[in-house]
Amino acid sequence: MTIQSEQRDLLYSEEEEALRSVVRGLLADHCDATAVLARIGTAQPHDRELWKALTGGMGLAGLLVPEEFGGQGATHREAAVVLEELGRAVAPVPFLTSTVIATEALLACEGEAAAELLGALASGRTVGVLTVPLTAAPGDAPTDVRAKDGTLSGRVTGVADAIVADVRLVPTDAGLFAVEATQDGVTVEPRTSLDSTRPLATVSFDNARARALGSPAEPAVRRGLRAGAGLLASEQLGVADWCLTETVRYTKERNQFNRPVGSFQSLKHRLAQLWLEVVNLRAAARNAADTLAAGSADADVAASLAQAYASPATVHIAEEALQLHGGIGMTWEHPVHLYLKRAKADSIALGTVGRHREELAALVNLPAP
Incomplete structure (x- = not known):
């Protein structure tokens, strides 16, 4: 496969920064750490009011849906900015699964049924899920x-x-096929998941009526999962950035031997390494989002590259954040454990690191030694 060499600007545009500001403000008002912690272990892990504010008030559910189907007609770059902010807040909303993966799968289908569902998902009043395991890779x-x-x-x-x-x-x-949640013969059994902000379930079908959307299914599934894998890196960037920012803040405030612990040389080195990892992670995530937005032939390469780097980096940054927070980081009252769990869960979502490295090696014709 030949890697295309066109030059594109990976910096955030003014519009993207404005979008970030609005989303961050909304999340600060509706999704602080206390609110997320309060939902852990409850029967309602998703924040429906937050989802309503994001979709009904801001129209974010239709970012990737063309205007002719009732969407915003935006690109993957804007969706990536939203995912960064949702990652920073570990927001319990189905943006990745519905607005990105399910929407992208429908965009690969033709016909009135797919168009109708796209309009429903764009409104935010309908949540769609591609019924595959979270671990499924493109x-x-x-x-x-x-x-x-x-x-x-x-x-x-x-x-x-x-x-x-x-x-x-x-x-x-x-x-x-599309199956309505209220359809007879559909059973959803919640399962215990490490990341309670993105709950898992087993879905069973017993002669459930369904609407055909397109055949074969493979192109639609691949498109949805590829976009999901590429943009998942932006969510991981948000998780990592929060961990670094909060850890730096804490080490400046926490004193030991009459000086901030962040002034100790050994901790400075660890924090500097985390900063470098966040910078590299941002580059990989932005490249994946921009490549998807451009419809480039290198989208598969960019998505696999982003996941090959983002998953281990985010886990390491979250682990260091917990360690550097000391005793308070080990408590359930502190939100850092939410970020570590999200980082761990994301590391096996939409393909493991090993799977993406193998895919990347094949794409760029780099055989194993």
Whole structure:
């Protein structure tokens, strides 16, 4: 595969910075750490009021949906900025699963049924989920759900945000189908997940009626998962940036031996390393978002590259944040554990690091030694 060499600006535009400011302000008012911690372990892990504010008030659910289908007609760069801020707040909303993955899968389909669903997702009043395991990587085969005479039967485990979904996009060997949440024969069983802000569930279908969206399902699934993997790096950037910012702030305030602990040389070195990792992570995430926005042939390379770097870097930064917060970081009252759990969960979401490294090596023709 030939890597394209066109030069693009990865810096944030004025419009993107303005979008960031508005989203960050909204999250500061509706999604502070106390509110997120209060939802842990409850029957309502998703913040529906926050989702309503993001989608109804700001129209963010339709960022990637063309205007002719009722969306904003924006690009992956704007969606990446929103994901950065949602990552900084570990916001319990289905933006990645519905606004990015499910929407991108529908954009690969043709016909009135897909167009109708795109409009519904763009409004934010309908949440869609691509019914595949959260660990599924771009290029993975469809699930073993079977389609027969307009009905679906089968079981899919580890589906993110399935609990809150109004419609489920289900890939089968016969194509991609849409199943309403209220349809008979659909069962959703919540599962214990490490990251409670993005809950998992097992979805079962027992002769559930479904609408056909397109055949085969593979192109739509691949498009959705590729966009998800590429933009997941922006969410990971938000997680990492919060961890670094809060850790620097804490080490400036925490005194030991009559001086801030952040003034100790050994901690300075550790913080400097984290800063370098965040800078590199931002470059990888911005490249992935910009490449997706441009519709470049290098989108697969950019997405795999971003995940190959972002996942281990974000986990390391979150682990260091917890350690450098000392005793307070080990308590449930401090939000740093939410970021570590999100970092750990994201590291196996949409393909593991090893899987993306193998994919990247194949794409750039770099055989193993």
